[in-house]
Amino acid sequence: MDKLKVSGLTYGYDARTVVENIDIEVGEGEFVGIVGPNGSGKSTILKCIYGGMTPKTGEVYIDGTNIREIKPKKRATMLAAVGQENTIPFNFTVREIVSMGRTPHKRLFEPDNERDRAIVDEAMDKLGISALAERSYMNLSGGEKQRVIIARAFAQETELLVMDEPTNHLDINYQLQIFETLKASGLTVLAAIHDLNLAAMFCDRIYVLSGKQVYASGKTDDVLNRELIREVFHVKGAVERHPLTGKNNIIFIPNIQ
Numbered sequence: 122m123d124k125l126k127v128s129g130l131t132y133g134y135d136a137r138t139v140v141e142n143i144d145i146e147v148g149e150g151e152f153v154g155i156v157g158p159n160g161s162g163k164s165t166i167l168k169c170i171y172g173g174m175t176p177k178t179g180e181v182y183i184d185g186t187n188i189r190e191i192k193p194k195k196r197a198t199m200l201a202a203v204g205q206e207n208t209i210p211f212n213f214t215v216r217e218i219v220s221m222g223r224t225p226h227k228r229l230f231e232p233d234n235e236r237d238r239a240i241v242d243e244a245m246d247k248l249g250i251s252a253l254a255e256r257s258y259m260n261l262s263g264g265e266k267q268r269v270i271i272a273r274a275f276a277q278e279t280e281l282l283v284m285d286e287p288t289n290h291l292d293i294n295y296q297l298q299i300f301e302t303l304k305a306s307g308l309t310v311l312a313a314i315h316d317l318n319l320a321a322m323f324c325d326r327i328y329v330l331s332g333k334q335v336y337a338s339g340k341t342d343d344v345l346n347r348e349l350i351r352e353v354f355h356v357k358g359a360v361e362r363h364p365l366t367g368k369n370n371i372i373f374i375p376n377i378q
């Protein structure tokens with residue numbers, strides 16, 4: 122059974138359809154990417170999975186159960202989300218925000234116990250934000266905020282993570298570190314990924330969005346080739362297996378050289 126399944130999803134804003142008849146399947150332990158040009162509908166699909174946006178048609182299933190039938194608190198024990206924009210309305214400290222990841226596992230107003238604190242500490246440690254624990258979230262840099270939100274998702278201890286360009290604000294060190302941590306965790310991940318080389322490095326499979334639909338999908342190495350990069354992203358690229366990483370590496374070739 123798939124850990125996550127999106128079936129025949131169509132969504133539009135007002136009368137304008139932005140994604141049409143999307144099917145996505147993520148097996149247990151898989152690391153799956155969604156790539157596509159700006160505005161191709163990556164965030165829209167992810168918000169239909171985690172953000173409470175109801176598709177016009179289509180269904181989303183977690184562990185075989187339609188998410189419409191899963192109460193929000195239960196859903197938060199099954200799926201953790203890292204959105205593209207994460208506005209935190211009040212002035213919380215970093216530790217308070219990461220601790221919010223524990224909420225779905227607890228009764229209302231139940232204080233954090235030792236185990237909760239250990240999980241929160243470990244999540245902050247993994248994301249390199251332990252030193253920021255008592256700082257106010259509001260005053261952090263974009264990259265620091267991003268790491269706090271990812272730590273909160275880790276603290277949620279779900280088997281499934283759905284992430285919208287999770288490393289966008291981060292420098293290369295944290296980009297690699299977070300993807301490596303995710304990969305090593307064995308968690309099931311569906312992530313919109315802007316950077317094709319990061320996708321090539323870490324994704325078992327990818328879905329490429331273009332023209333409102335899944336333009337191509339499959340094993341990352343099979344899908345992300347020169348022709349597809351030209352057709353979908355309208356740039357010249359060369360794809361080579363890199364001897365140091367053993368992964369495909371995409372070189373983009375500007376028209377003016």
Ligand code: ADP
Pocket residue numbers: 134139157158159160161162163164165166
């Ligand atoms: P991506 O994440 O791939 O860049 P999005 O899913 O954010 O794409 O956007 C897909 C399309 O839907 C874009 O044309 C975008 O302008 C439009 N869109 C996104 N959010 C809204 C909204 N709240 N209202 C109207 N149009 C939207």
Ligand code: MG
Pocket residue numbers: 163164165205285313
């Ligand atoms: Mg987006």
